[in-house]
Amino acid sequence: MSARIIDGKAVAADLRARLAERVRVLGFAPGLRVVRVGDDPASGVYVRNKDRAAQQAGFNSATLQLPETTSEAELLAVVAELNADPEVDGILVQLPLPQQIRADAVLRAIDPAKDVDGFHPVNAGLLATGQPGLVPCTPKGVMHLLRAAGTAPRGARAVVLGRSNIVGKPMAALLLAADATVTVVHSRTQNLAAECRRAEILVAAVGRPEMVRGDWVAEGATVIDVGINRLPTGKLVGDVAFAEASAHAGAITPVPGGVGPMTIACLLENTLEAAIARRGLAEN
Numbered sequence: 501m502s503a504r505i506i507d508g509k510a511v512a513a514d515l516r517a518r519l520a521e522r523v524r525v526l527g528f529a530p531g532l533r534v535v536r537v538g539d540d541p542a543s544g545v546y547v548r549n550k551d552r553a554a555q556q557a558g559f560n561s562a563t564l565q566l567p568e569t570t571s572e573a574e575l576l577a578v579v580a581e582l583n584a585d586p587e588v589d590g591i592l593v594q595l596p597l598p599q600q601i602r603a604d605a606v607l608r609a610i611d612p613a614k615d616v617d618g619f620h621p622v623n624a625g626l627l628a629t630g631q632p633g634l635v636p637c638t639p640k641g642v643m644h645l646l647r648a649a650g651t652a653p654r655g656a657r658a659v660v661l662g663r664s665n666i667v668g669k670p671m672a673a674l675l676l677a678a679d680a681t682v683t684v685v686h687s688r689t690q691n692l693a694a695e696c697r698r699a700e701i702l703v704a705a706v707g708r709p710e711m712v713r714g715d716w717v718a719e720g721a722t723v724i725d726v727g728i729n730r731l732p733t734g735k736l737v738g739d740v741a742f743a744e745a746s747a748h749a750g751a752i753t754p755v756p757g758g759v760g761p762m763t764i765a766c767l768l769e770n771t772l773e774a775a776i777a778r779r780g781l782a783e784n
């Protein structure tokens with residue numbers, strides 16, 4: 501079998517176009533502020549792409565660039581200002597932060613109603629208890645991709661490889677909320693390959709280049725590869741050995757062009773949702 505490729509670029513473009521249309525109909529520009537401390541080159545590209553996508557969809561988006569030497573108190577003061585600004589609907593503090601700043605303290609200081617990354621413990625708690633809140637962008641994007649692939653989580657055996665707060669845990673919570681039977685596997689799991697082989701939906705978020713081999717994938721499974729790993733050669737690969745896995749999977753995301761483009765589109769979706777909730781708007 502040769503797997504169907506799930507085209508994340510196309511699904512993301514479609515989502516961004518639908519968001520742009522909703523923004524146009526609502527008649528105002530949702531405000532997004534990205535705060536960046538220092539000059540981490542990997543996040544530089546990401547921040548520029550965010551700004552471009554946001555502006556194209558009619559959002560009022562800006563990046564606040566702070567120096568590498570910014571103290572925690574200074575960053576907290578910036579967050580407080582954005583919390584208080586009525587024009588700002590979404591705040592995203594770009595990680596990683598320099599070592600003098602505690603990321604936890606900063607993430608907790610963001611108003612949960614403006615926490616478009618969905619990392620605040622209040623939003624994590626709402627997700628864990630099945631209540632509406634802001635959901636982390638990457639796993640939210642994965643749910644869109646499953647829908648686009650025609651893979652219904654209800655009743656399906658899903659395995660999530662990785663248990664980070666950013667991807668693995670919220671991913672498992674979303675799949676559970678969508679009625680999948682969810683197993684989370686990690687670095688202390690015995691016999692990873694056998695666990696993964698049981699999956700009808702396999703989501704890999706480990707950060708280990710091509711760790712998931714072809715024989716870890718059940719025939720016909722939907723495989724979502726969240727990993728982004730740069731090899732010493734400069735080549736970008738996922739956590740799944742794509743060619744091998746494609747021989748078994750029913751559908752699979754490529755890297756790049758799979759989950760990556762969805763993350764920014766879902767950031768915009770969260771910003772629009774935050775704006776609608778905060779401003780008490782209704783959509784027809």
Ligand code: NDP
Pocket residue numbers: 638661662663664665666667668685686687688692705706707708726727728729759760763
């Ligand atoms: P983390 O490093 O925070 O978490 C990795 C998880 O994988 C941990 O739970 C860890 O287990 C587990 N793990 C690591 N090595 C192994 C192993 N050998 N066997 C089994 N489990 C293992 O990473 P993130 O969740 O932040 O990111 C995962 C990947 O997704 C990365 O490649 C990252 O670049 C990518 N990513 C992509 C995004 C996108 O937009 N597409 C957004 C965010 C991340 P343990 O908890 O036991 O240590």
